[in-house]
Amino acid sequence: xxxxxxxxxxxxxxxxxxxxxxxxxxxxxxxxxxxxxxxxxxxxxxxxxxxxxxxxxxxxxxxxxxxxxxxxxxxxxxxxxxxxxxxxxxxxxxxxxxxxxxxxxxxxxxxxxxxxxxxxxxxxxxxxxxxxxxxxxxxxxxxxxxxxxxxxxxxxxxxxxxxxxxxxxxxxxxxxxxxxxxxxxxxxxxxxxxxxxxxxxxxxxxxxxxxxxxxxxxxxxxxxxxxxxxxxxxxxxxxxxxxxxxxxx
Amino acid sequence: xxxxxxxxxxxxxxxxxxxxxxxxxxxxxxxxxxxxxxxxxxxxxxxxxxxxxxxxxxxxxxxxxxxxxxxxxxxxxxxxxxxxxxxxxxxxxxxxxxxxxxxxxxxxxxxxxxxxxxxxxxxxxxxxxxxxxxxxxxxxxxxxxxxxxxxxxxxxxxxxxxxxxxxxxxxxxxxxxxxxxxxxxxxxxxxxxxxxxxxxxxxxxxxxxxxxxxxxxxxxxxxxxxxxxxx
Numbered sequence: 001x002x003x004x005x006x007x008x009x010x011x012x013x014x015x016x017x018x019x020x021x022x023x024x025x026x027x028x029x030x031x032x033x034x035x036x037x038x039x040x041x042x043x044x045x046x047x048x049x050x051x052x053x054x055x056x057x058x059x060x061x062x063x064x065x066x067x068x069x070x071x072x073x074x075x076x077x078x079x080x081x082x083x084x085x086x087x088x089x090x091x092x093x094x095x096x097x098x099x100x101x102x103x104x105x106x107x108x109x110x111x112x113x114x115x116x117x118x119x120x121x122x123x124x125x126x127x128x129x130x131x132x133x134x135x136x137x138x139x140x141x142x143x144x145x146x147x148x149x150x151x152x153x154x155x156x157x158x159x160x161x162x163x164x165x166x167x168x169x170x171x172x173x174x175x176x177x178x179x180x181x182x183x184x185x186x187x188x189x190x191x192x193x194x195x196x197x198x199x200x201x202x203x204x205x206x207x208x209x210x211x212x213x214x215x216x217x218x219x220x221x222x223x224x225x226x227x228x229x230x231x232x233x234x235x236x237x238x239x240x241x242x243x244x245x246x247x248x249x
Numbered sequence: 250x251x252x253x254x255x256x257x258x259x260x261x262x263x264x265x266x267x268x269x270x271x272x273x274x275x276x277x278x279x280x281x282x283x284x285x286x287x288x289x290x291x292x293x294x295x296x297x298x299x300x301x302x303x304x305x306x307x308x309x310x311x312x313x314x315x316x317x318x319x320x321x322x323x324x325x326x327x328x329x330x331x332x333x334x335x336x337x338x339x340x341x342x343x344x345x346x347x348x349x350x351x352x353x354x355x356x357x358x359x360x361x362x363x364x365x366x367x368x369x370x371x372x373x374x375x376x377x378x379x380x381x382x383x384x385x386x387x388x389x390x391x392x393x394x395x396x397x398x399x400x401x402x403x404x405x406x407x408x409x410x411x412x413x414x415x416x417x418x419x420x421x422x423x424x425x426x427x428x429x430x431x432x433x434x435x436x437x438x439x440x441x442x443x444x445x446x447x448x449x450x451x452x453x454x455x456x457x458x459x460x461x462x463x464x465x466x467x468x469x470x471x472x473x474x475x476x477x478x479x480x
Contacts, residue, residue, distance in 0.1 A: 046379055077387065086384040095380035099398050099476060108394060109384040161384065245306070 008067070008220070009034045009165050009196045010055055014197045015064030017220075024050050025061065025220045032106035032163070039207035039228075042217035043243060048200045052167045055086040055198070056080075068144070069164055080242065088158030092170040094150045096142035096157070102129065103138040103201050106157045114161065121160075128156040150178030152186050159190075166190065204247055208232060216240045258437050258447075265433040266454055269419040272350055272429070277415045279355035281408070284362025285397070288370050291363075309360035315421055318353040321427045325349045352421045358415050365407050369400035404475040409466035414458055418439060430454055 008030040017025040025047045032038055040048045053059040053209040055066060055071055057080040066073040068083050096105050106125035116124070129135045132152040134135050134145075142150050151171055159164060168187065170179045184206045191197055191210040201207065207228055214231040216224045216239075224231070226239045232248075235241050291302040309317070332443065374395055419440035422449030434451035438444035 056383055058382060080382075081385050083290065085381060086315070087383075089383040091376055091380065091383075093374070093376050095376035097380070097395055097399075107388065107396055113385040114392060155477075157384070232459060 001053045007034050008032070009069060011065075011067040012051075012055070013065045013067075014168075015051075015054065015061050015066060017054065018058065019027055019065075020075070020131050022126055023220055025054070028064070028222060029213065030222065030225075032165075032180065032195055032196060032198060035110075035194045036198065037191050037210050037212045037213060039211040039219065040198065040200045040215045040217060041202060041204070041207065041243070041247075042223075045151040046217040047220040048215075048217045052169055052198055055165075055167060056084050056089055058089075059186070081113075085161065086164045088159055088161060088163035088166045089171065090151070090154050090166065090168045090171045094142070094147070094174075096150055098142050098155075101139055101141055102134070102153050105142065105153060107161045109157075110160055124160050125156070128130050128159045129153070131159065131189070132156045146179060147175045148182045151175065151183045153178075155183075155186055155190075166198040168197065168201065170200050170202070172201065172203060202231070202247060204244075218243070258433070260312065261428075261437070261472050262408045262430065262450060265428055266458075269416065269422075270458075271430040272354065272419050272422065272427075273412075275351050275352035275414040276358055276418070277412055278280075278349070279417065280358035280362040280411065281286065283355065283359030284366040285361040287359070288366040289445065290367065290394075291367060300366075306360045306367075310356050310364070312357075315420055315424070317357060318349065318421055318425065321349040321356075322346065327350065331475045345426045345429050346422075348357045350414060350425065350427055354415060354418045356420075358411060359415070361411055364410065365404045366400060369404045370396075372403055373399055402476070404447065405466070405470055405473055409470075412452065412462055412466070416458060417455070418460075420453045 004013065008031060012028050012030040012031070013170055015025060015028040018025065018056060030038075030051075030147050040052065042048050050059055052059050052144055055068065055073075057075065060075050067085050069237055071079065071083055071086075073079065073083060096102075097108065100108060103125055105129065107116075107118070107121040110121035110124060111118055126135060126138065132155050134149055134156075137145060137153070138151060142153065145153065155166075155171075171187070172183050175183060180203070184203060187197070187199070187206070188210050197210075199206075211228050213225055216231070216237070218236075218239050224235060224237045226235070229238070233245065235244060251477065285304045291299045294297065329348070377395060378391065381395045386394065392464075419427075419429050420428050420431040423435065426432075430451050432448045437447035437450075441447070
């Protein structure tokens, strides 16, 4: 099947970014098809988080072009708000709203951004809380939940807006080890449902399990990209091999 | 004491309390508006805004309120009078001393409120702003629905103190002739020769007011603590 432009979910072309004089991203090219699952890995400071934060405009970039579902990103609030309606994001620190209950965390953007009637918003929120397997926590506040539960709420909160792409920025890096699995399982469920996923993570087992493609970044560049079978068994680049030796023990 | 209260002083004190309370509440609300506005300004990308806000809080936290009150009283009075004269052509306009009173207390308390809100703002992690943006909220929505409610919960105990200070500040207003609690007490003390009774009543009013206020604020704090998830 030829790649029609509609089937492209995220298209990054020759994107570069500087923090002052320091170049954090150089000539990034990445094309993600709808339903594709991408795992981005690399040493810290390699620019992987910055790259996915550019996709929903949390970071501005100076050169190149990013297109999300056919909309070209620009640092204008109207464009950004339109793009963000289609792009969900899950953060390392969860970033739930501590003053709102789990249910309110999920319905806030539905009612205010998407203008969904309250009853309908709550119905949607409960459905996704069920999907991440914590419907019984709806009335609690984030501070009353474990890290793993909070992250699952954060995933539900994004899903409520029915995004076409989900960005995960090291979603398990600030979790206690025993909670990593529940979050990864939730993400694997999503992958099975055909959600387009771009995930920055150090969880190589997860990458092997769900990724269609693994991207390795170092010093602001994409060094290598390959399906997991090739990436883990037979990486092309020496830097990738060195990295894998360090993270796979 | 009942004797004095029956002689009409009781009525005077009720009116005086009403005056002090009204000025305190207007100044308190204005100071919060100033505090939030200055905090937003300080965190904006506008050049020099942060420095200007810093200068404002520095200046008005270091000046005694009484100096500012007198300054505003004398300048505002003539300014407003000449403005009224210019606009209406009449020269007998009189400006209620309440206007400079409210202005000066609001400006001074606003400086403290600004420091409070700035600290509250700094306490909100960047992640909260980012989550709001990532979910598609506009800047205003994010502020009203996500950021300010959290700052409110953080600064609430301090707002309680600010509220008591704003009530106490009204005692200064007696020097520009506003019939507040302290002025009525001192008038009564002088005209009856019973200073202990009259100042005693004033003290009792302030203490009762502080007690009632602290009850209201601890109720609000309890409510906000519950809603932040602490059991």
